Each structure stands twice: as structure tokens, then as C-alpha cells.
Amino acid sequence: MTLKQHMKFWTWVLVIFVIGLLLLSNILLPFVLGMGVAYFLDPVADRLEEAGLNRTAATSLIIGLFLLISIIGLIVLVPIIIEQTMNLLNGLPDYLSNLHDLFMPFIDRFIDVPALQDSEEFKKTVGDFATKAMTNLGTVSGNIIGGGLAVVNMVTLLVITPIVAFYLLRDWDDMVEKIDAWLPRKNAHRIRHIAREIDEVLAGFVRGQATVCLILATYYGLTLMISGLEFGLVIGIVTGLISFIPFVGAIIGFIASVGVALLQFWPDFPMIGVVAGIFVVGQILEGYVLVPNLVGERVGLHPVWVMFGLLAGGSLFGFLGVLLAVPLAAVVGVLSRFAIMQYLQSPLYDSNVETEEEVPGEGEI
Template sequence: MRRQWWIVAAVVAVALWFFVSIEPVLAPFFVSMVLAYLGDPLADRLEDRGLSRRLAVTVVFVLLILVVVLTLVLVVPILGRQFGQLVEAFPAILNWIQQTVLPEVQSLTGLDLSTDFDALRQAVVENWKETSTIAATLLAQVSRSGLALVGWLANLALIPVVTFYLLLDWDVLVGKVRRMLPRQWEPAAVRLAGECDEVLSAFLRGQLIVMLCLGVIYGIGLTLLGVRFGLLIGLLAGLASIVPYLGVIVGIAVAGVVTFFQFHDWLMLVGVGVVFGFGQLMESVVLQPKLLGDKIGLHPVAVIFAVLAGGQLFGFTGVLLALPVAAMVMVILRYLLENYKNSTLYDAGQKTPQRSSVPSSDEETS
């Protein structure tokens, strides 16, 4: 039995080494896997309504393409324009902080922060200018390297192809993996897989929809208020909502600074608060109960740690996989904790033999 465990450990170690070695080429396959996982339930429902698997997958695939195309055509140009305007306005915002905010802070607290802020402002402006040219530099570099450009385009073209075939054979692949499991492990593995699927589906489908809805609510609300970069700030706040309360904190802070700098009116800050308050109300009353419930269970600190650790270990692929892997690890740890509490190791100290209340013959003699 111990030899079998060593064989399993060796196979897992070799598999991990192999995937780490080919990590640069895995990104399109992981993206395709996530898209196929998200689309499989809809394809199953269409199959239940009488469509063939191929036709159901085709319908889902077309819907995914329409969503991506509409996002690229309608949203990306607006965000690009607003980001460019933000780059242009950023030095003016820093000047306003230095000339208006810092004197107020000095009059209230007696602290002179102008010297430190001067150095900070200079460093930020220099780095901000460099950041704004990163995309152009990267594009020029890719253009100069024909092989890199071909590889990048090939990876991009792989995503729809791999997604289609994964969607087509998803249930078949799941069935084959299940039949490959050792028979004695199958019940526990199927149970864990079901719990992982519940957590992942709640996160990948539910949480992404919640983030998108919050971004739309924040973006539309700020745009109706007339706040510059309203859509950009709203969508960034929606993305930051992957960590509970982080989105609303980041959104209010950024939108408040931009709004006050734009209007110099404290009442407009009340409007910003109303927008984010309405978003939080919708999340608490409608979005979270309907889409998530209590299925995820990932602590905010665990979310932050997973994203940072995944990015540090495996780059962009690690960021993509961080939260799904963290959700599955949470399910496995919960299973191990349950087994540990049912083991003799956990309650061995509680099962000490009780001393008899009847005196022994030696005690009677003494």
C-alpha cells in the first residue's frame, strides 16, 4: 500500500514539473477550459430540450463569440478613451492636491508635507509617463519580431478552436476521468468533485456576474452624475469586488477624488455615495442571494493571497487559475479536516480509561 502511495506521489510530481515546464504555452488552453466549463451547463440544458450535442455546443459557442465581439466593439473603445483622458489629467490632479489639499492639511494639523509630496509627485509623473508608453513599446517589439507575433496570434486563434472541442466532448472527458480513478477512491473523489463543482460554478458564474453587474451599476451611475472616467472607475470597482468590500472602498476613494477635483462641490460627493450605496444594496438584497448564496466560502484574505501567490509562481496563467485552485483546495482541506476530526488522532486524549471507584485489595489492606 505504501508503495502505491509513493507511485502516486511520483506521478503527481512529474505532472506538476511537466506543466510548470510548458507554462508559457498553457494560457490559451486554460482560458479555453474556463470558457468550456462556463458554457457546459447551458449546452446540457439545450440538450435536455431536444437539441443534439453538436448543435447545442454551436449555439453556446456563437453566444460566447457575440459577447466577446460586443465587448470589444462597444466597451473597449470607451475605456480606451477614458484611460487616455485619465493619463492626460493625472498631472493636473497631482498639482491640485499640492496646491489645494496640502495647504488645508497643513492648516489643520500643522504638518508640512509639501517637500515629501514634491518628490513623490515627480516620481509618480515619471513612472506614469513610462506606463503610458508600455503598450506602444510592447507592440513595436512584437512587430519587430515576426516569430513572436505569429506565436501570439496562434495562441489567440487557438482559444476558440480548443473551446469548441472541449465543449463538444466535456461530458465524455469527465466520464473517462471518472472511469480511470481507482475503484476504492471513486466515491470520495466523486463527492469532492461535486463539492468543487458547486464552489467553482458559484464563483466562476455567480461571482463574475455579480462583478459585472456592480461594474455596470457603478459605471452608469457615475456617468449619469457627469463624473469624468465614470465608466472606467465603475468597471474597475466592479472588478475589485472580487474581494468583498474592496470594490466599494476603491470606487468611492477614486470617484470621490475625481468628482471633487472636477466639480469642487461637496454635494456631488453625496451623489457618489448614493451610487455606491445603491450598488451595495443591490448586491446584498438581489445579486448575492440569487447568484451566490453561501456556496463560495473563500475568505477575503485567502482571495488576496491566492491571486498574489498565483501571479508570483506562474505569472498570468497563475492569476487565471489562482481562485479556482484556491476554491478546490478549500474543499479538499474541509474534507481532510472532517476526516481528521473523525480519526483516533483527534480524540485519542479524550478516550482515557476511567479509574474504577471500587478500591483494590492493596488499598483495602493499607
């Protein structure tokens, strides 16, 4: 095939892939989650195989433990999270009113805002807003719970995802071997090299960053709860989980925690300092211990590129797009580096170049 034919072929593959995502996005979620679980746990299955278990037994053990831990976590955490979330929503008018009373003297020194100076009017407005928000939340929740399609989708997600994860994890090595056999023989070595680099990026970022998020969610949730901060468990878990987006999780968690601490502990500055210190320690732990050891420095995914991928994926395909964003960003990053290296080693860049290297260079995108 000529270069033009290659480009045409892969362009059509990309078009068909995107159209397939758009048409099937409503049913792909359990399969994407199952594939993610299988990819995440494949190294564990390999270790168990090396220890003497066959692949089916290793897969059954891993998926069973994964489901058991997930179910126990849901049973223990979900009621607490729901209770703290409802308390947060119910107490929102009082918190906003306290926030008004706390900051109004400072605002009065610089700005004359008559509408904010009437505390009772402010409280009434906030109360009306919170009541309307609670009513809308209840309506939405009722529709979600009562909607037959939503129930079917949730049951499908909970049932199909473990099944997909089991079969993909059991057959992972066989599928990789089969796909390798389909590679065009002439370029197989180059495709394998690109695939290994993509796998290195994904393993370094997805597996590593997911582990970092779980550790941070546990750390922030427990420490904020032990400190006595109201809603500390919810704030901590959310902070840890959204740490998948670089810098965003820490910023949102710090603002939320310190904001609640100001309202709850004011003017107890040592306790406010304790809450702020928890995030300082968390950032030191993340930046100097967890990320260097679990994610590594050679994943080749720049934080801005990750944020762009997550926002673009969510905008185009919703939650499914968020799940696919980082893997696709990794693929695009590796292929882009490869394309740039090929260009730099071609006559298009330097007319004196007659041969090209087959190993793409390193770098970030």
C-alpha cells in the same frame, strides 16, 4: 496500495503538475481560458440539449453567441476606455495640482511642510513626473505592439481559445464519463463525492462571482458615466471586474471615484454625494442581492483564503496563476476539509473510534 504508497503516488502527481505548470506556463493561457469558458457555459449547453438540440449544435450556438457578444463589447468599449485612460493620464498633472490646492490649507493647520507650500514647484515636479510616465508608457506600449512574439501570442490567444472552448464544451460530458471510468473502483464513490463538492464550490464561486462582477461592472460604469463623472466608465468597469477579489474592488473604486469627484465637482457637495451614493447602493446590491442569489452561502471559500490564493498564484505563475488560483483554492479547501474529517473520525484523534464516515463535513477554509 498501502497508505504510504498512496501518499507517495499523489505527491509525485503534485510535483509533476507543478513542474508542468512552470515549464509550460508560456503556452497554457489559451487552454486554461478555453477550459474556463467551457466549464462556465456547460450548464447552458445542457439546457439546450434538454430543449432538443444535439451537443454539437448547442456548442456551436453558444460559442458563436459568446464570440459575437465579446467582439461587439470590444468594439464598443475599447475605444472609449482607451480615450478615457489617455485623458486621465494627460490630465493627471492638473488633477494632482488641484488636489494640492484643495488639501494644502488643511495640511497647513497641522504640519509645516515648506516643500509642499510652493504650488508652482509642486506643479513643475508633478508635470515632470507625468511627462516621464507618459514617455515610459509610450515606450512600453510600442514594445508590446511591435514585439513579434507578443503579436504572435495575442493572435494565438484569440484564435486558439475559442477552438479549445468549442471542443471541450462539445465533449465535456464524454470526458467526465471517461474520467469516471478510470477511477479506482474501491474508492470511486468517495472520489465522486469529493468531485461533486469541488464542482459545487467552483460553480457557486467562479460562475456566480463572475456574473456578479459583470453586473457590477455594468452598473458602476453606466451610473458613474450618467452622473457626469470624468473617466466614470473606466473606473466603473475596473471596479466591477476587480470585485472578484473580495472588498478590494469596492474600496479601490470608491477611493478613485470620490477622489475624482472631489476634484471635478468641489464644492458641489450634492454631486460628490451622488458619486458616493452610487457605491453605497452598489455595495447593498452586491451584499444583499447578487452574492446571496448568484454565489450562495455554501461555497466554503473564505474571502481571506481567496485573496491569499490570488496573490500566491499571481506571484508564482503570473496571470496564469491568477486564473488557476480560485479553482486550486477550492480543490485544496475541499480536500483539507475531507482530510480533517477523516482525522476526526480516526483512532489518531480518538482511540475509541473504530469506523469512519465516508461523507466529509461542511465548513470553511
